[in-house]
Amino acid sequence: MKALIYFAVIVGLVPIQSVLLPHISVWGVKPDLSFVAVCLVGLIAGELDGLLVGLALGWAMSLFSAQDLISGAVLKGTTGFVAGLAGRQVVYLSPIVLVAGLLVVSCLTGLVTPFVLKLSVQQDWWWAVWTVVLPQACLDAVIGGLIYWLMWSRLNIEQLMSESRM
Amino acid sequence: MRMVNLRASYSARRVALVLAVILVLGFLLLPGQLQSVFQQMGSPLGWIISWPLQVVAGIYDRIADVWGRYVALQEVEEENQQLKRELDLLKEQNGQLREASVATERLSALLEFKKQVLPASVAAQVIGRDTGNWYKTIILNKGSSDGLQSDQGVITPAGVVGRVVKTTASTAVVLLVTDPNNAIAGLIQRTRDEGIVEGTTQGQARLKYIPLLSNARPGDHVVTSGLVGGVPRGIPIGTIIRIDKEEEALFQSAELSPEVDPNRVEEVLVIQSSSIPTEGERLGVPKPKS
Numbered sequence: 465m466k467a468l469i470y471f472a473v474i475v476g477l478v479p480i481q482s483v484l485l486p487h488i489s490v491w492g493v494k495p496d497l498s499f500v501a502v503c504l505v506g507l508i509a510g511e512l513d514g515l516l517v518g519l520a521l522g523w524a525m526s527l528f529s530a531q532d533l534i535s536g537a538v539l540k541g542t543t544g545f546v547a548g549l550a551g552r553q554v555v556y557l558s559p560i561v562l563v564a565g566l567l568v569v570s571c572l573t574g575l576v577t578p579f580v581l582k583l584s585v586q587q588d589w590w591w592a593v594w595t596v597v598l599p600q601a602c603l604d605a606v607i608g609g610l611i612y613w614l615m616w617s618r619l620n621i622e623q624l625m626s627e628s629r630m
Numbered sequence: 631m632r633m634v635n636l637r638a639s640y641s642a643r644r645v646a647l648v649l650a651v652i653l654v655l656g657f658l659l660l661p662g663q664l665q666s667v668f669q670q671m672g673s674p675l676g677w678i679i680s681w682p683l684q685v686v687a688g689i690y691d692r693i694a695d696v697w698g699r700y701v702a703l704q705e706v707e708e709e710n711q712q713l714k715r716e717l718d719l720l721k722e723q724n725g726q727l728r729e730a731s732v733a734t735e736r737l738s739a740l741l742e743f744k745k746q747v748l749p750a751s752v753a754a755q756v757i758g759r760d761t762g763n764w765y766k767t768i769i770l771n772k773g774s775s776d777g778l779q780s781d782q783g784v785i786t787p788a789g790v791v792g793r794v795v796k797t798t799a800s801t802a803v804v805l806l807v808t809d810p811n812n813a814i815a816g817l818i819q820r821t822r823d824e825g826i827v828e829g830t831t832q833g834q835a836r837l838k839y840i841p842l843l844s845n846a847r848p849g850d851h852v853v854t855s856g857l858v859g860g861v862p863r864g865i866p867i868g869t870i871i872r873i874d875k876e877e878e879a880l881f882q883s884a885e886l887s888p889e890v891d892p893n894r895v896e897e898v899l900v901i902q903s904s905s906i907p908t909e910g911e912r913l914g915v916p917k918p919k920s
Binding site for chain 1: 757758759760761762763764765767769795796798801803805809810811828830831
């Protein structure tokens, strides 16, 4: 059942990210839904699930981007794994804390990405921070916080986390 | 017991009958004269009658007006709704027809362009954009099963769009000419100076490595040189909008406004041919006799 849900998430997110989100981007920047999904899966279901879903989702997203497949898969996989480790350290996670956490992790991932991708010299670190990293981190944090708040208000997250991690 | 004077009544009837007969005969025998007599006799009477007539007519009009405007509004409302529905339907049909007309024109132009320019090319539709924020790409609905491969050029009748960088069986990712990571060999059409066209972070393009002695100026058109990028020679890339000449630099560069707006591209041609025709072959210029 869990694998089916993960498969549906992967298959569903790619068209949303490539077809719908470009039309609702803010200042040309769109949120990375796969990042949000991987973080939430890692937090709720643990580091192994986060790693595997991250690898699969990163790979699937890279198929529809100029980004190379390996870096996309590895970055998302690492993010999922780190989110799983972080989720193991906290007992209670409020939406506000999650928003702050997503903001920081998205910024860190965004700062690493230009070096991994070996982008053009025009796309220097300063450009990356102001044009992509910070706006995307804000969008990721808001959307992730919203999804988590919806889950938090309707589901018993602690129970879900303990059941998922078993 | 009621008494009736039959005699008087009889004579009055007789008189009335005679008068009626005379009148009818008069109408039949002398119609014009009698009518004018009656007309003249009736004028004062008509003037008198006209006052209450106008009053009644005014009242009737007001009532009819009130009825039409307010009391019978239910029917008008229904009619109005129906007309609005019909108008909406017609607007929708009109929009669809306009869209179909525009699409037909666009596809006809693409087909014509394909016939006349590139014998081995595949038409594809844009179905999406890059999943990330680091690259400017579009996703096509044709892939490796349709013969698409990496490094194939992608164009429209307006000009160069980019080049294929990745394919799956049914999709292809095209790196746009406006992406800073893309490079295409370009040529200034007027001066014949060559250079490399790169995208910029502002969504424009830049022609680099123009010789210092070149007299390129804003407004000059830049086309593909056919050397790199999987695109035949002479396909429009953009128009120079500014020349940048730095002191002690070995080359000058030019900022270009791309001919194709990547955000509005809907259909493209992917150039498959390994042997890309020269400009002369494409334009049908006769070959020199050997």
